Amino acid sequence: MKNLPILIVLLPLVAAQLCLVFSRIHRNVGRWLVITAVSASLVMSVMQLLNVIKDGPIHYYFGNYRAPIGIEFSIDTVNGIMLILVCVIGLLTFLFSSEFRVSSDKTIVGGMNTVLCLLITGLLGMTSTGDVFNLYVFLEITSLSAYCLIAMGGNKGVIAAYRYMLVGTVAATLYLLGVAVLYANTGTLNMADMAVLLNEGDKNKAMLLAMILFIAAFGIKMALFPFHGWQPAAYTHAETSARPLISGVMGKIPAYAMFRYLFCVYGTDFKYFDFILDVLGVLSVCAMLYGSIRAMGQKDMRKLLAYSSVAQIGYISLGFAIGTPLALAGAFLHMFGHAFMKAGLFFCVGAIVYRYGKFSLEDVGRLYKKMPITCGLLVLAALSMVGIPPAVGFFSKWYLGLAAAREAKWIYLAVLVISSLLNAVYFFRLIEKFFINPDKGLPQKRERGRIEASAWILIPVIVCFVAILALGLCNAKIVDVLLLTLGEVGL
């Protein structure tokens, strides 16, 4: 029980290493090994969250070296929930990926599972860690495995992965530079310790420089507006079976890391805090409008969803820009909701590809007759993106809007409404293509079974459907749990 925080990260890491070896025996042995490991992590992260809610934040010290000297994993309610999120979407992605055979070569299939599991490990590590350099290492594990997964998606995937690699490495380097500036000023790498030391004496200018570097670095990684250039191509051309994890969770964890720096390490006493929040606010407003407008013009489902992600990341950083506990809770609720919505939409796209092999919006006329369950999730996720109750999208936007109104930031509120309306335009266009356009009579790629797609594809679809509704209906509970931590750090 005492070692839960490290076990959650360690199990997928070990399973990832063993997966390649076991895959040589049989293709499925390695896969079931990683699925078991991720499920175990899921169970443990649920237990851990219950502990955190009951007894307060957990601090885990490696090798029992105390905080400023040793490395620390610190778990509070916010990252406790995020760990569960990563595990759930990771697990669903593994189940989903079993139907997509990337290659007949056992080693390549094993390698793909290994890389996918390493991506989960990196995300879990980034979420748990309380050490700035440790965060860098996990960030690089995440990025390197993401480059590989994107490169597996065919010719264009390789180019997209290469471009993402260049930009992503610039981001990691800028992050390291920011860490160097903070380390030079405090002499510590522990986040909690750094937060104390940064408030002593006048270090505002160095802190401002470091924060600008961090915003650039995490902005690139989470695809915030002016730094989003790599994202649409990467999401579009990534390997189909890995796309839900990449699009659903990978952009959220850097956003969470940005929150950690902004609110937990720097804190509201920082002299330029309001300035930084304003900068973030301008970027998010641009992102919300730009992403929605670009999404309206896309003909490819994957590109449409990718640009919609640019807009949705804007909502999350808008919550940070408002900065009150309520806005932060709204931002995190949107983070969880959007992870299920976007992953769910990409599961739908995957199911359609599995049966028909088509990505274009022009080809999907009257598909609801043939794939009712998939189209059901598609509609629910689209409505949730637009913000219609009782789906989770409505409640997160409600909290954001409420916080903006309380702080009298009317521009944010106006942009929130406009962006939601733009969302409605392109998501109703998506729904129109599915329900009203004439049937194109697509040739089936596979023989039709009794159900619309295989069970391994339908399970993630149904889980996402339930999760969107459940998150929406239980939003008050989740926000209460989030506020246990967020209540102390906001404005």
Place this chain on the structure above:
Amino acid sequence: MELFLAEKGIYFLTLLLLGVGLAGIIVCSNYMKKLICMNIMQVAVIFFFLCLGQKAGGTIPVAMDSMINAADYINPLPHGLMLTAIVVSLGTTGVGLALLYRIKDRYGSIEEKDIIEREREKK
């Protein structure tokens, strides 16, 4: 002036290196050159970190009986961190080279112009 250069000059050199790397990534149209510039940039940050560990009159951080004060040794932590960063940069370069190999395989070139042209042809 001389004192300023002696104290802070090294930081300007590393920043210059960082700028060269960043400009190279943006300007070069050859993907191999972009990768090299990426490496230059990473090395710049590694140098920057190593500067932080340095101090006048310090020696290598191996404990000796004759020297018992912390002031006699340089700070070993940045070096330890940069060892990790070097490994990471090695990994990134490895992935980058593997991707370049694939690009050359599929597009027949690693010049940005040729690749964009090839993508247009396919459409």
